[in-house]
Amino acid sequence: MSALGTAEERLTELGLELPDPPAAAAAFEPVVRAGSTVYVSGQVATRDDELVATGHLGADLDVAGGQEAAQQCALNLLAQLRAAAGGLDGVERLVKVTVYIACTPDFAAQSQVADGASRLLVDVLGPAGAHARAAIGVAALPIGSPVEVEAVALLREDAA
Secondary structure, eight states, X not given: OOSOSOHHHHHHHTTOOOOOOXXXXXXXXXXXXXXXXXXXXXXXXXXXXEESOOXXXXXXXXXXXXXXXXXXXXXXXXXXXXXXXXXXXXXEEEEEXXXXXXXXXXXXXXXXXXXXXXXXXXXXXXXXXXXXEEEEEESOOGGGOSEEEEEEEEXXXXXX
């Protein structure tokens, strides 16, 4: 894949299609904008309103399955960013990504699972997708999702 081109072109090159931005599943906003800073609420591993996987890493899923779930979370996150910025090229910089992984107490590959989301974000956004990150193991996540991803991003001045 070429490092040149727009984020939308890279998305097409990768053969990826973003879903509609998922609606909030509880009493919160999916995206909050404060000036040029955007806070994207946690996105779970749903596609067409269905979880792509369920369970816990270390018991029900292996690292590869967790990475696939993380990639779906990242696609949902990109859909939220696209809506907030009026297009992916309105994202100036992804600042911080937090990845929560539902896992057994002895599972220690959270960073490998989180790489599923991080790599996809960089592949689509290019240099603007490079980010600080935390990968955190937790006991459970909403609706049984194995992974949840949230982010903070900066939008370009002219972004929607």
